[in-house]
Amino acid sequence: MAAIIGLRDGLSTGIGLNGGLYSPAKEKASLRGVYNSRSPYLLRRIRLLLGIGKFKLLLALCVFIALLFVGSKIGSFMGWNPHYSSSVSSPSRGGYTVLINTWKRNSLLKQAVGHYASCSGADAIRVVWSESDPPSVSLKAYLKGIVQSKSQTAHKPNLKFDLNEEDNLNNRFKPIEDLRTDAIFSVDDDVIVPCTTLDMAFTVWQSASSTMVGFVPRMHWLDVEKDGVAYYKYGGWWSVWWTGTYSMVLSKAAFFHRKYLDLYTYTMSSSIRDYVTRERNCEDIAMSLLVANATGAPPIWVKGKIYEIGASGISSLQGHSNRRNKCLNDFISLYGAMPLVSTNLKAVDARHEWFW
Missing domain, CATH: 3.30.160 (Double Stranded RNA Binding Domain)
Structure with missing residues (x-):
């Protein structure tokens, strides 16, 4: 008890346990x-x-x-776009053949060949030549030299000209006997697709090799139907943008299987090829209808930036839309039904998207 009283006295006087001031x-x-x-x-x-x-x-x-x-x-x-390493290098029938359609635009052809030679997935480059005069020796030498200098792989793309004396849009779909790939990338001489974008589209095509895979979507829609006969309209890019729907990808920049070259030339109605020859138009619509009729499936649009390096083509001419409408309906009448299948799906590289 005394100890407790002493402790309390110490606290009350400000003296700590160790004898110092209390805090x-x-x-x-x-x-x-x-x-x-x-x-x-x-x-x-x-x-x-x-x-x-x-x-x-x-x-x-x-x-x-x-x-x-x-x-x-x-x-x-x-x-x-930064360069991403390509993973499409070829085993036996891997890679793709770049099929370039050209006509009297050698400066554009040089740019196109030089660019596609730099794409590692390109196994071969075939130039569809439809002029009465064959390509000059100097042009051939220049293009072969640029393929050697631009190619990034040990295997250099094989460059060849497919000569046609007649200027005919059907020439771009003639069969090619010595191809080493199943994949054909059909492209106009004034269209440049970056190699990374092209490689992505090739990967998409490998997952659905019976259909067309491309960068230029178009659509059709039923306009009127009278007496049981349907009339369709051909929709350009703005129609695709507005509706979010497409049913064709144009062969000016598209992958398809080599078998369609044979089907186009030997199996498709000769009336369609004659129409293309006469009208000098619509070979791309004919190919889209052919593939859709064979597969019963829509094409695949790959979203990617492409560059058109030439002047405006026939699509800018007056009356182009009316001619395309007529082509579409005339071809459908020969098929007896509408082969095209609409879709709103597209393949996108998530690396270049804001959200995925």
Whole structure:
């Protein structure tokens, strides 16, 4: 009892347990055993500095990721895409043959051949030549040299001209006997598809090799039906954009199986080929109908940036839409039914999208 009274007297007079001045904070710390020298202060400083360091590191990481994201989007917006390694190198029948349709535009042909020679998936480049005069020796030598210099692989694409004396749009779909690939990439001489985009489309085609896979979608729709006869309209890019639907991809930039060259030339109605010869138009619609009729399936549109490097073609001429409408309906009447199948699906490279 005396000890308790003594302790209370000491507290009331400001004398601590160790004989010094009494401090409630020191008393609590001493009872917990944590108040000694300056070590707690140093520990608190260290913890504070570490906390600030972690925050700065996290902030720097966030800024770095944001810069990468914005940089990639700016590059895409400006039309530049980084090079991604291609994974489409060829086993026996792998890779693809680039089939370039040209006519009296040697400067564009040189650009096209040089570009597609640099794509690692290109096993061969075939030039559909439909002029009365054959290509000059100097042109052939130049193109072979540019293939050798532009190719990024040990296996250089095999360059050949397929000569046709008659200027006929059916020439672009003539069978080619010495092909080493099943995949044909049909393209006009004024269309450039970046290699990474082309490789992605080839991968899509490999998953559905019986259909057409391309970059230029078009559509059809029922306009009127009278006396049991349907009349269809051909829709251009703006129709596709507005409706989100398409039923064709044009052969100016599209993959298809080599077997369709034989079907187009030997199996498809000769009336359709005669029509194309006479009208000098619509061979691409004819090929779309042929593939749709054979598969009963829609094509696949691959979203990707492509570049048209030439002047405006026949699509810019007055009356082009009416001629395309007529082609479509005349071809459908020969089939006796509408082969085209509409779809609203498209293949997209998620690396170049804002959200996926």
